[in-house]
Amino acid sequence: xxxxxxxxxxxxxxxxxILGGEDEVLELEQGARVGDLxxxxxxxxxxxxxxxxxxxxxxxxxxxxxxxPLHDGDEVALLPPVSGGLR
Amino acid sequence: MRVEIVDEVIASAExxxxxxxxxxxxxCVFDGIVRxxxxxxxxxxxDYEAYREMALEQMRxxxxxxxxxxxxxxxxLVHRLGRLVVGETSVLVAVASAHRGPAFEACRWLIDTLKRxxxxxxxxxxxDGAVWADGEPFPEEIRVxxxxxxxx
Numbered sequence: 001x002x003x004x005x006x007x008x009x010x011x012x013x014x015x016x017x018i019l020g021g022e023d024e025v026l027e028l029e030q031g032a033r034v035g036d037l038x039x040x041x042x043x044x045x046x047x048x049x050x051x052x053x054x055x056x057x058x059x060x061x062x063x064x065x066x067x068x069p070l071h072d073g074d075e076v077a078l079l080p081p082v083s084g085g086l087r
Numbered sequence: 088m089r090v091e092i093v094d095e096v097i098a099s100a101e102x103x104x105x106x107x108x109x110x111x112x113x114x115c116v117f118d119g120i121v122r123x124x125x126x127x128x129x130x131x132x133x134d135y136e137a138y139r140e141m142a143l144e145q146m147r148x149x150x151x152x153x154x155x156x157x158x159x160x161x162x163x164l165v166h167r168l169g170r171l172v173v174g175e176t177s178v179l180v181a182v183a184s185a186h187r188g189p190a191f192e193a194c195r196w197l198i199d200t201l202k203r204x205x206x207x208x209x210x211x212x213x214x215d216g217a218v219w220a221d222g223e224p225f226p227e228e229i230r231v232x233x234x235x236x237x238x239x
Binding site: 054062 | 204209221224
């Protein structure tokens with residue numbers, strides 16, 4: 001049987017409102033990667049898919065790639081595009 | 088380098104004065120303030136929030152990068168969070184250098200890069216509603232999605 005791991009996921013900005021909270025603990029299969037987690041949330045936001053597609057994800061406070069591995073106890077953050085403002 | 092995230096008024100004049108040293112010939116300052124409208128819609132106030140620990144680390148990295156990249160002597164980078172009203176400073180960038188060229192360039196690079204990569208968001212409260220400001224797209228190397236699609 002595959003072992004599972006737990007990561008804490010933080011939501012920011014508009015994602016906090018869409019997902020209804022500031023954070024949650026997620027149980028994932030061992031070996032899950034950042035891309036798997038992104039796909040999971042893409043399925044949860046319904047019509048707001050565009051937002052997930054332009055967000056960034058940080059793992060332990062560093063920007064991560066879809067192929068980055070996740071580990072038990074990681075702090076993951078879903079980051080909507082940051083407040084730019086027109087140049 | 089003075090890099091901070093604060094919850095109170097940014098003491099711009101004091102920060103800029105404290106940055107200056109004898110070998111400097113230029114101090115370039117960008118003072119980002121709250122505007123009274125967005126595309127004509129009247130703004131009451133802005134609420135800034137951050138992924139605080141990460142934002143601070145990112146700002147420290149940017150400040151060090153600016154010194155290395157442009158050869159400026161010192162940098163101050165301060166961002167405020169919480170509720171800000173029209174006219175208040177949300178972000179202050181100050182760069183001290185022997186000559187003005189690198190000071191201008193580093194200052195511009197710092198604010199542009201900060202606004203694209205440092206995890207800070209603002210919610211705009213208008214007279215008739217509130218929205219999270221549309222951010223600038225993340226640089227390609229930071230976004231996760233292209234790769235997500237390829238994986239499927």
